[in-house]
Amino acid sequence: MALRQTKSRDFTRIYSLGASRGRQVVTNDDVAGPIDSSDEWIRQRTGIITRKRAGADQSLIDMALEASKEAISKANINPSEIGAVIVATITFPYQTPSAATLLADLVGAKGAAAYDISAACAGYCYGIAQADALVRSGQADYVLVVGAEKLSDFVSPTDRSISFLLGDGAGAAIVGPSDHPGISKTVWGSDGSNWDKVGMTASQLDFRDHKAEWPTLVQEGQSVFRWAVWEMAKVAKQALEEAGLKPEDLSALVTHQANIRIIDEFAKQLELPESVVVAKDIVDTGNTSAASIPLAMHRLLAEGQVKSGGYALQIGFGAGLAFAAQVVELP
Amino acid sequence: MALSQAEVLAGLAELVNDETGIATDAVQMDKSFTDDLDIDSISMMTIVVNAEDKFGVKIPDEEVKNLITVADAVNFIVGAQA
Numbered sequence: 001m002a003l004r005q006t007k008s009r010d011f012t013r014i015y016s017l018g019a020s021r022g023r024q025v026v027t028n029d030d031v032a033g034p035i036d037s038s039d040e041w042i043r044q045r046t047g048i049i050t051r052k053r054a055g056a057d058q059s060l061i062d063m064a065l066e067a068s069k070e071a072i073s074k075a076n077i078n079p080s081e082i083g084a085v086i087v088a089t090i091t092f093p094y095q096t097p098s099a100a101t102l103l104a105d106l107v108g109a110k111g112a113a114a115y116d117i118s119a120a121c122a123g124y125c126y127g128i129a130q131a132d133a134l135v136r137s138g139q140a141d142y143v144l145v146v147g148a149e150k151l152s153d154f155v156s157p158t159d160r161s162i163s164f165l166l167g168d169g170a171g172a173a174i175v176g177p178s179d180h181p182g183i184s185k186t187v188w189g190s191d192g193s194n195w196d197k198v199g200m201t202a203s204q205l206d207f208r209d210h211k212a213e214w215p216t217l218v219q220e221g222q223s224v225f226r227w228a229v230w231e232m233a234k235v236a237k238q239a240l241e242e243a244g245l246k247p248e249d250l251s252a253l254v255t256h257q258a259n260i261r262i263i264d265e266f267a268k269q270l271e272l273p274e275s276v277v278v279a280k281d282i283v284d285t286g287n288t289s290a291a292s293i294p295l296a297m298h299r300l301l302a303e304g305q306v307k308s309g310g311y312a313l314q315i316g317f318g319a320g321l322a323f324a325a326q327v328v329e330l331p
Numbered sequence: 332m333a334l335s336q337a338e339v340l341a342g343l344a345e346l347v348n349d350e351t352g353i354a355t356d357a358v359q360m361d362k363s364f365t366d367d368l369d370i371d372s373i374s375m376m377t378i379v380v381n382a383e384d385k386f387g388v389k390i391p392d393e394e395v396k397n398l399i400t401v402a403d404a405v406n407f408i409v410g411a412q413a
Binding site for chain 1: 371372373375376377379380392395396
């Protein structure tokens, strides 16, 4: 008897997106005091006017579920058709089990393969890469990919490096088979030599042993800025090349919503024509790590800034350092 | 051919002007990027990367925090060219 393998498919695409943001609106004045800052200082350096955060009554799973339900409904599929659920997150407060298994059960994807991935702000694009591969290989018919973060559980009010940027939210996508190319080859990678550039103030063991306060997020902003703009612009150009497209073929650039200064400089490096919409959801959502790209893309579509069927270059980059970029057809 | 201190200062002043709009003649050797010219850390990094391109030198991340004054940057670039 010969070994049997799955039959592969040629193409995949994103069918739909769903979004959920923290219900609390946190202004710059709300966060400025403990970092001896001001609304003007924060706006000038980050572009953020407000960030959305989840209170004690809104969990990471709540947001992931809300976003997923919208995506499943818009994809017009039955949840039982979902073969795998991937949650990209760094803030689910349990080492194990994963957020994905719980989410799979809650959305009605009973029995689906389910797992979390830890690739920080690159997590959603890692998830799309995996979903594309799973569907094309025939391992799953439909995959639910969710970037979900409740970063506000891991911020320090006195941290001037990253905490004041952060918001909470979840963005979901359904990836499935397509009769035409809808997701280009992912250009991805990591640089562990810069493992300490973005991360936590301490390990959980240090906290347990009373050697450190509750671990919170921290970054070396200047180094990250250089990497995120100039190194990641090269990755974005490579992704565009792999997709066989020119900048003018794009409808949108959806970068990880890290900081408006990164986004603006990034767009400048790519020399995009004015016809390409640059997503700036960060202005009133804040930086939501793995959730930021689907949230920003969802918003562009919801506001009619881009049309379904256009192409968007999406790129995630962050702690690891880890990065991933691909061109997708807008759902 | 390596540029002189004056030539590097003039080139750096142009980069500062491009990034921040600060007049080139305000960019003088004794000025502090932060305290006198009010250049924030992100603009500083943009100037650094553009200076690498313009002068053909490498300015590592760990060196950037030592560039307090315009003279620090000019002298580093002049030295790195050699």
